[in-house]
Amino acid sequence: MDRYTHFEGLSNEIFFEIFDxxxxxxxxxxxxxxxxxxxSILQSIPLRILILYDHSRRQVDFISSHxxxxxxxxxxxxxxxxxRDYTSIIDLLFHRHNFTNLESCVLVANSSITKLENVIKRIKTLNKLVSFCICAPNDYNISTIDRSDLTRIMLMHKSSVHSIELHYRYDYMDMSNYMLIPSNLISLKLYISGSPSTVSVYSILSILRLCQTIRYLGIIVRQNDQIENNNINVSISTPSINENDLPILPHVISFDLEILARCDxxxxxxILRCMPNLMYFYFLLTIEKAAWPFPGELLDGHVWQEMLERYVPHLSKFEFHMAIAKKYPRLNLDIVVNSFEYFVKKYFNWNITIDRWKFYCRPREEFVMLRTFNYxxxxxxxxxxxxxxxGGSFATQSTASNNHHLFYSDIEKLIIFITKKIPIVTWSSARFQQIKYLIVEMPIIRSSLWNTLSNIVKFSEMNDNVFAEQSVTYLSHFVQLSNVSQIEFGSTFDISRWKDVQFILQACPNVINLIIGSRLLVLSKLIDNPSLIPIFKQIKMIESITKKNYFHSxxxxxxxxRFPSLIHIELQDLF
Structure with missing residues (x-):
């Protein structure tokens, strides 16, 4: 005889497990x-509130009523x-409800102005709060007053909190007014941001004086783009520092330092000499302006070796990513890579790669990207x-030359400009193999030049195919095209490049999202092209930018x- 288990027959313990x-x-x-x-069970279970950007006001009101x-x-x-249809959800819920037993709080301030007055009032009374994180994607999302008040309350008031992440830009100029951070706090992440006259890498030292019990520390330092007097070619000023009075943080074992500022x-x-027992060091450096002082010594492995051996002798993990815009002369990649040989031998599975390419529109400037394998x-x-x-100026060097793609396995979006002159490629496999979103740019072929060439040289269809095939082949040396699911043909693509569009689409068999200019989209040579019909049939999303282009009825x-699987289409008018 068959036996059935009814929903009502489940034990309370199973319901608790399900609701968890x-x-x-x-x-x-x-x-x-x-x-x-x-x-009755719902009266006694712990609840977790999750409201994401794709929720609606109706859903928020529903959950608020309960x-x-x-x-x-x-x-x-x-x-x-x-x-999706309302703002100020954080203020609404903290105004209506008092979450007396709240242990973990994550807030995303993604509206134009996120009101935190009610959060600040409530948080003073949350005696069970263990973890607090707030993230503001832009500088204007949270008012200056709210940033100041929330910073002060979180760092000084909450003795129960073990982990704090304040991911909003704040200059922390008032840190000298603070007392020591409560002893229960063991993990802290802060975002220091301001003008170069108020914020520098040395600003970290004033914060370190308060972090006597911290074990896990993460700090971002950013100097704003608005440089005083437009003078961006200034040296890094070193404040007067008493080396015998530096703060010592004996408990810090992990340090994540991310710098978007002048640095040496x-x-x-x-900073490192303040953490004598440091074991894990993650370093990110971005130099956005080639006119800033070039921190050449940070690309020298011997400098890092001396610094780390001297100040953090217990270090067991050292990973970094450096992205630097610099002026010529060109960097010698072999010298850079060879200088880090000490770390290749010291740490298990430690390798480094460096890439370099020229800025297309900036003469005598280049971009250098340096990354360790496990970053x-x-x-x-x-x-x-x-x-x-x-692409025409791309060069690379590594201590693991056959595994470049593994260094960047976390990168899923890439923009590539295929230059007029396609250079000789010295590597065999694609440099970036996990790219899902590919943006391709190519130089515009002026119609007068195209017509002249066509008349003089009499380009045939075969020649067109050869040029397009060369572009695709070159592109495949950068990207594993079979992994691309979204492709965008950038603003430089006009109808003279239709053959390149065809060949690139054919080389991306799994693409489902297409972003393309309207003149190309309606071009008969593309939309009526039999070889593209199988690709068109799988496209689910199209975005097309129109430039005063009118579609036929x-x-x-x-x-x-042509696109039977299409579920989303978006046309943008540019006038």
Whole structure:
């Protein structure tokens, strides 16, 4: 005889286990008012609130109505302030409810102005809060007053908190007014930002004086783009420092330092000597302006060897990513790579790669990118993308020359400009093999030049194919095209490049999202091209930029016919 287990027959323990995998909105949507037993269980389970950017105001009001009786059960909050049809969600929920037993709080201030007054009021009373994180993508998301008040309260008031991440830009000029950070705090991440006259890498030292009990430290230092008097070619000023009075943080074992500012080995040395027991050091450096002083010594492995051996002798992990815009002369890649031989021998599976390419529109400037093998596994606070690669000048060197793609296995978006003159490639496999979103730019072929060449040289269809095939072959040396799911043909693509578009699309068999100019999209040589029909059939999203281009009345039906899997289309008008 068959035996059936009914839903009501499950034990309370199983229900607790099920609810532990669900968020509050899912629980209240699926289980409210089923029966008295379930309602009784819902009165005693811990609740986790998750509100993301794609939620609606209706869903927020629904969950808020239930929190009237369940707010005391909430132990975790993860809230986006701006959702798809409303803003100020954070202020709304903290105004309506008092989450007295909250243990973990993650807030994303993604609206134009995120109001934190009610959060600041409530957080003073949250005696069980263990972890607090707030992230503001832009400088204007949180007012200066709210940033100051929240910083002071979190760093000085909350003795129960073990982990704090304040990912909003703040200059921390008032740190001298603070007392020591509470002893329970063991993990701290801060974002120091301001003008070069107020913020530098040395600003970290004033914060370190308060971090006597911290074990895990992460700091971002950023100098704003607005440079005083437009003078960006200034040296790094060293403040007066008493080397015998540096703060000592004996408990720090992990340090994540991310710098978007002028920087040199001396400033980093002062910081590292404050952490004598450091074991894990992650370093990110971005120099955005070639006119800034070039920190050449930071590309010298011997300098790093001397500094780390001297100040952090217990270090067991050293990973970094450096992206530097610099002026000529060109960097000797072999010298740079060879200087880090000490670390290749010291640490297990430690390798380094360096790439270099010229800025297409900036004469006598180049971009240098240096990265260790295992930095890809590190979750940095800042997402630093790779600038547009001008293929004609790309050069690379590594201590693991056959595994370049593994160094950048975390990079999924890339912009490549294929230059007029396609150079000889010295490597065999694609440099970036995990790219999902590829943006391709190519120089525009002026119509007068194209016509002249066509008349004089009498380019044949075969010659067109050869040129396009060369472009695709060259592109394949950078990107594993079979992994690309979204491709964008940039603003430099005009109808003279239609053959390149065809060949590139054919080389990307798994592409499902297409961004392309409208003149190319409606071009008969493309949309009626039999060789592209299999690709068109799998496209699910099209974005097309129109430049005063008017579609023929029958184009809509052709679009539906050519792209039967299409679920999203977006046309942008540029006037």
């Amino acid at each position: 995998y669900l968020h509050a909105l899912e629980i209240f949507t699926g289980f409210t008012s089923l029966n008295k037993r379930i309602s 929190l009237t009786f369940h707010a005391h059960q909430v132990i975790s909050i993860n809230i986006y302030d701006k959702i 080995s001396r400033s980093i040395g002062y 890809r596994k590190h979750k940095a606070s800042l997402c630093i993308g790779i600038p547009i690669i001008y 029958n184009f809509a039906s052709k679009l539906v016919q």
